[in-house]
Amino acid sequence: MKAYRNLEGVAPGHHHTVGERHRQLIESTRTQAAIRTAVVHPCDPASLGGALAAWQEGLIDPVLVGPRERIETTARALDSSLDGIELIDTPHSHASADTAVALAASGSVTALMKGALHTDELMGAALSRDAGLRTERQMSHVYALDVPSYPLPLLITDAALHIAPDLVAKRDIVQNAIDLAHALGLERPRVALLSAVETVRANIPSTLDAAALCKMSERGQIHGGLLDGPLAIDNAVSREAARQKGIVSEVAGQADILVAPDLEAANMIAKLLIYLAGAQAAGLVVGAKVPIMLTSRADDIDTRLASAALALRLVHFQSRNERRP
Known part of the structure; x- marks a missing residue:
């Protein structure tokens, strides 16, 4: 490579x-194939726009986890379509974090991307001993x-x-x-x-x-x-x-x-x-079991794409190593 x-x-x-x-x-x-990624609470233009850009670049296959109505309203503000993208409806940011972490722990997604929630909320869910993401x-x-x-x-x-x-x-x-x-x-x-x-x-x-x-x-x-x-x-x-x-x-x-x-x-x-x-x-x-992209509200699209590319490289690298005898 x-x-x-x-x-x-x-x-x-x-x-x-x-x-x-x-x-x-x-x-x-x-x-390399896009990595299935839970995008956690992408309820503002920066986080949803970054996730959609990473999807369009072929870096991630997004699963949007958050309040459906807020995400769809944000997509309309961006003049973007969510057709073909899975969306899991949750009531608030804490539920978004818990749901996304559970998807990662079960193997349903291979990466997490932070959206419009505090880092402490996402990492609190990820670091929980009962969450299943610890190694x-x-x-x-x-x-x-x-x-x-x-x-x-x-x-x-x-x-x-x-x-x-x-x-x-x-x-x-x-x-x-x-x-x-x-x-x-x-x-x-x-x-x-x-x-x-x-x-x-x-x-x-x-x-x-x-x-x-x-x-x-x-x-x-x-x-x-x-x-x-x-x-x-x-x-x-x-x-x-x-x-x-x-x-x-x-x-x-x-x-x-x-x-x-x-x-x-x-x-x-x-x-x-x-x-x-x-x-x-x-x-x-x-x-952790999966890489976590901790993007900031100040991050531009280029930064978000580079973080997604880092995660993709790491996921594929770890997958190859796991398959080795």
């Missing part, structure tokens, strides 16, 4: 067009950013779920991101474990976690990626910064995955890249 294109070897000052990498991602899905691994969120000034794919985690993850949670956060990178065609993604400094210091807990995660990788407790840390963010993404600090590393200056020490740091990094560096964002919650 065509990989998420790697632009290694380009000049340090290279800039590519905004959205170029995400367009490549969407194009890479053309030979042996904790769920985490991964941003996939298309940064025009960065020549590599860039995944950032966890900016949405784990506020202050401990070492056990960080192990799952790292593994989830590596698995998503594999689904995107990155055979051995480079993982930078971030802190404020690049040396291990007893008084900075994130440096101790980074060192432990690297050793866990060496012992096979994390697999499929190349880890290094602690790394400050400058020497994680800039070869020149790494060179000036004398850091010899296969990860430094060319990270594919940035693992932040906590939710606040991850969220700030992602939002700064989006609003100051012109990055285009997509993202998924991974680690």
Whole structure:
């Protein structure tokens, strides 16, 4: 399968067009079947319009879950037809979340897409121990950013779920991101474990976690990626910064995955890249039985399509692995 294109070897000052990498991602899905997706409470133009666009692009086969009258009114406002699309009528957003999660747990759908409801409502339903979506691994969120000034794919985690993850949670956060990178065609993604400094210091807990995660990788407790840390963010993404600090590393200056020490740091990094560096964002919650697209009301159509393409790649990647003897 065509990989998420790697632009290694380009000049340090290279800039590519905004959205170029995400367009490549969407194009890479053309030979794959759309994934049956429960769209949860798509009762505003942004969420319903995004779901319909993903359907028209062949990325998802939508099952709309929400109040029928509100969804149909929204479709009329968009001048869009719902002909041929399954719609499950629910009375309110909590019921929409519970119904969609039950569809995913039963295998009736293979992905979830957030609509016009709060993230807490959807994730509360998904995280319930009785819902059936949990796996042996904790769920985490991964941003996939298309940064025009960065020549590599860039995944950032966890900016949405784990506020202050401990070492056990960080192990799952790292593994989830590596698995998503594999689904995107990155055979051995480079993982930078971030802190404020690049040396291990007893008084900075994130440096101790980074060192432990690297050793866990060496012992096979994390697999499929190349880890290094602690790394400050400058020497994680800039070869020149790494060179000036004398850091010899296969990860430094060319990270594919940035693992932040906590939710606040991850969220700030992602939002700064989006609003100051012109990055285009997509993202998924991974680690559940199905991927969950946590779109925001501020997300445009391109972001929603890229998130759907991420989910499609992950679903097909996991399906192939499950079939292997």
